[in-house]
Amino acid sequence: xxxxxxxxxxxxxxxxxxxxxxxxxxxxxxxxxxxxxxxxxxxxxxxxxxxxxxxxxxxxxxxxxxxxxxxxxxxxxxxxxxxxxxxxxxxx
Numbered sequence: 001x002x003x004x005x006x007x008x009x010x011x012x013x014x015x016x017x018x019x020x021x022x023x024x025x026x027x028x029x030x031x032x033x034x035x036x037x038x039x040x041x042x043x044x045x046x047x048x049x050x051x052x053x054x055x056x057x058x059x060x061x062x063x064x065x066x067x068x069x070x071x072x073x074x075x076x077x078x079x080x081x082x083x084x085x086x087x088x089x090x091x092x
Contacts, residue, residue, distance in 0.1 A: 010036040010072045013082030020082050028080065034079075036072045040065060 009028055011021055018041045028035040040049055053061065073079055 004077070006032055007078065008014045008034045008036065008076045010069075010076035010079050011038065011082060012069075012073070012079050013084070014087060017043040017082055017084045020084055023084055024080060036076060038065075038069065 011024060011028075013021070015021075015038055021037055021041070025037055027037050048060065
């Protein structure tokens with residue numbers, strides 16, 4: 001399907017800005033876009049995911065999430081970088 005009615009936009013930026021991600025998702029959706037966001041917020045709100053991981057599991061999970069996010073970018077027509085206070089994070 002090459003003719004897309006709704007542009008696909010992948011959100012990028014530091015996961016410490018969960019509230020900003022949620023706000024941008026809302027704005028993009030209401031503007032008739034399909035938004036693809038991060039799966040987990042490592043810095044704000046998903047601590048129960050990270051708490052019980054040993055260092056090896058934590059590293060492997062972070063690598064998997066980074067790889068998965070690159071695939072999300074490949075799926076999109078464009079990206080939207082959430083840049084709060086000119087901070088995007090090392091991964092971005």
